Amino acid sequence: MSSPIIVIGAGLGGLVTARILSMQGLEVVVYEAETSIGSRAQGGLLDLHEYNGQLAVRAAGLWDAFLALVRPNEDAKRVVDKAGNVLLDHPGSTDGTRPEIDRGDLRRMLVDSLPLGVIRWGHKLTSISTTSEGHHELQFANGHRIVTEVLVGADGAWSRVRPQLTDARPDYSGVTFIETTLADGSGRYPAAAALVGDGTLIAPSPGQAVISHRHANGSLTTYAAVTRSADWLASIDLDDPEGGRAEIATAFADWAPPLRTLVTESDAAPTVRAIHALPVGISWARTPGVTLVGDAAHLMSPFAGEGANLALLDGAELARAIIASPDDTEAAISAYERDLFWRSETFARASASNLMLFFGADAPGSVAGLFQRVLS
Ligand SMILES: Cc1cc2nc3c(=O)[nH]c(=O)nc-3n(C[C@H](O)[C@H](O)[C@H](O)COP(=O)(O)OP(=O)(O)OC[C@H]3O[C@@H](n4cnc5c(N)ncnc54)[C@H](O)[C@@H]3O)c2cc1C
Numbered sequence: 001m002s003s004p005i006i007v008i009g010a011g012l013g014g015l016v017t018a019r020i021l022s023m024q025g026l027e028v029v030v031y032e033a034e035t036s037i038g039s040r041a042q043g044g045l046l047d048l049h050e051y052n053g054q055l056a057v058r059a060a061g062l063w064d065a066f067l068a069l070v071r072p073n074e075d076a077k078r079v080v081d082k083a084g085n086v087l088l089d090h091p092g093s094t095d096g097t098r099p100e101i102d103r104g105d106l107r108r109m110l111v112d113s114l115p116l117g118v119i120r121w122g123h124k125l126t127s128i129s130t131t132s133e134g135h136h137e138l139q140f141a142n143g144h145r146i147v148t149e150v151l152v153g154a155d156g157a158w159s160r161v162r163p164q165l166t167d168a169r170p171d172y173s174g175v176t177f178i179e180t181t182l183a184d185g186s187g188r189y190p191a192a193a194a195l196v197g198d199g200t201l202i203a204p205s206p207g208q209a210v211i212s213h214r215h216a217n218g219s220l221t222t223y224a225a226v227t228r229s230a231d232w233l234a235s236i237d238l239d240d241p242e243g244g245r246a247e248i249a250t251a252f253a254d255w256a257p258p259l260r261t262l263v264t265e266s267d268a269a270p271t272v273r274a275i276h277a278l279p280v281g282i283s284w285a286r287t288p289g290v291t292l293v294g295d296a297a298h299l300m301s302p303f304a305g306e307g308a309n310l311a312l313l314d315g316a317e318l319a320r321a322i323i324a325s326p327d328d329t330e331a332a333i334s335a336y337e338r339d340l341f342w343r344s345e346t347f348a349r350a351s352a353s354n355l356m357l358f359f360g361a362d363a364p365g366s367v368a369g370l371f372q373r374v375l376s
Contacts, residue, residue, distance in 0.1 A: 004029045005322070006138065006148040008125050008161055012103075012308050013294030014154030015110035016315030018118055019060045024323045030114075031140065033124035033155075037111050044221065045200075045213055046106065046308045047075055047098040054099075056312035059320065065109050070099040071216055076199030077375060079368040084195055084203075084256035087368040090375045092198045100199070102215075103308070120144075125160045134288055136164075150329050151290045152318065154311075157276060159296035165284040170276035172230045173301050173355060177223040177273040178248050180266035185220030189265065192258040196220060202371070203259055204363040208251055212262045223273075224248045224263035227359050233274050245270060275301050280348040283341040291333045293318055298344035303354035306347040314340060 005021060007014045010032035021028045034040055048054050048066075057066045073092030080086050111119065124141040128151070131137050136151045153161025157170055186193040195201060196214045203210040212222040226248070236247075248263045248270070255263075278299045291297075294311030317339065321332040357366040 003027075003135075003148050003150075005150045005152065006031065006136075006146065007152040007154050008138075008159075009153070009155035009294075009296070010034070010107075010111065010119050010121075011154060011156055011294060011311065012107060012110065013296075013311030013315045014152065015107065015114070016056050016060055016312050017152055017154060017293060017319050018315075019062075019110055019113050020316055020319035021322060022115060022118060023061060024319075026322065026326065028118060030119045030154075031123040031125060031138075032119055032121050033141075035122040037108060037121075044103045045071065045074060045100045045215075046103050047100045047305060048312070049098060049306075049309050052306070052313040053309035056316035059316040060110070060113065062109060062113055065113075066101065066106075067099075069101050069105045069109060071101065073198045074100040074200075074213075074216065076197050077371055078195075078197045078199070078201045079364060079371055080195065080201065080203045080259075081364045082203060082205045082255045082259065084258060087364060088371050089197070090371065125155065128161065128164055136289060149289050150322075153290070153292040153296045154294055154315070156295045157299045159292065161290065162292060162296050164290050165287050165292065166282065168278055168282050170278050170299050172233065173275045173277050174227050174229070175225055175275045175301065175355065175359065176228050176233060177225050177275060178263070179271040179273060180222045180224065180263060181268055182220040182222075182262075182265060183267055184218050185214065186218035189220070189258075189261050192261040193218070193220060195256075195258040196262070202364075202367060203255075204358050204367045205255075206361050206363050207359055209358055209363070210252070210255070210259050210263055220262065222262040224252065224270075225358070226251055236272060277301050277348070277352070280352055281341075281345045282348075283337075286330070286334060286337070288330060289333075291318065291337060297340060298348055300344075300348040300351040301355050302351070303358055304347055304351040306351065310344060310347060313343075 004027035007030045018028045018030045072094040076092035077090040079088040127139045129137045137147045196212045201212045207227045209225040293314035318336045321336040325332045
């Protein structure tokens, strides 16, 4: 390899790839569209699993730094019905096998672990062309242009790199999240905070759900999840802060008051997030010198809680394969992709089937049963 490995995207997948490659002295540069680490709120908690996310953190040599950021007790899970009756109550722990960490803290830990200059902020990839030598010429919105032999697309759901490998595009899952936030929820909305408990509350019902998390500082972040058509989504004005509020006030009108509070009150304008997924079992034929990690490779709905975990593991596995054969990156990428495809298909299938459990006719009992199995 005569040129540095180029990673597009400083999300979890791209950062772990770069961290492990640079630990071994391989030259890597990460191009990120955002202008700095603080330019977008990262929000949300992630629980990292022993069989993927945690393995990647260990491979990156960051286990102790990670443990220092774990939020004790926030792995508590509670499932209630729409009237607020508790169906499952799983207490939090300080040494759980699925430790919860703030997504922003995890990303910052990875950014801080990289040598200065590895990440080039404010570089949004706009197009890719192939040179006569079969290398990849990258054009960025700020005018920067480079050529590389090895290109890693870690650029998330709407990847610009993915079309080099496949025509597959994410499809709308039929579920839309409307996100609300309440600072000092414990003090201002005690009944709602008490129902949420120490960690995550899930209140599913056929066709809709409330998913809320209480953070250590007492703030509450909630997703009001509704099943709606693509036509409905197209009709929503995403820039109208009142649009989302009116929709959820109607949809959750007959829910228990604390649950209604969680979805109708918000300090900031609610954020609308349409949940998309790539086809289950997505794969592609080998194209020399280019591959994908994380959501770019296998975007799935969040109902199995695996997307970030897989992005981390993908990054670690790709870096491991390249380190094992640095002079034959084609062999390395082929080996990486062989496992990537079956691994992501397994979890994409689980995510799709959990989505049916969350919103199907048997909710909330189906979801209480799911968590019973996962947590026992
Ligand atoms: C509501 C919700 C809840 C979730 N909960 C969980 C959970 O509990 N557990 C879990 O494991 N997963 C969860 N996920 C999934 C998880 O968020 C993703 O799978 C994970 O963030 C993917 O990481 P990534 O690095 O592949 O992509 P991203 O985190 O999306 O990072 C991609 C990066 O690429 C950059 N980028 C994009 N385009 C360009 C470009 N053209 N040029 C340069 N840079 C670019 C972006 O700015 C971004 O920084 C959830 C997802 C959602 C939507």
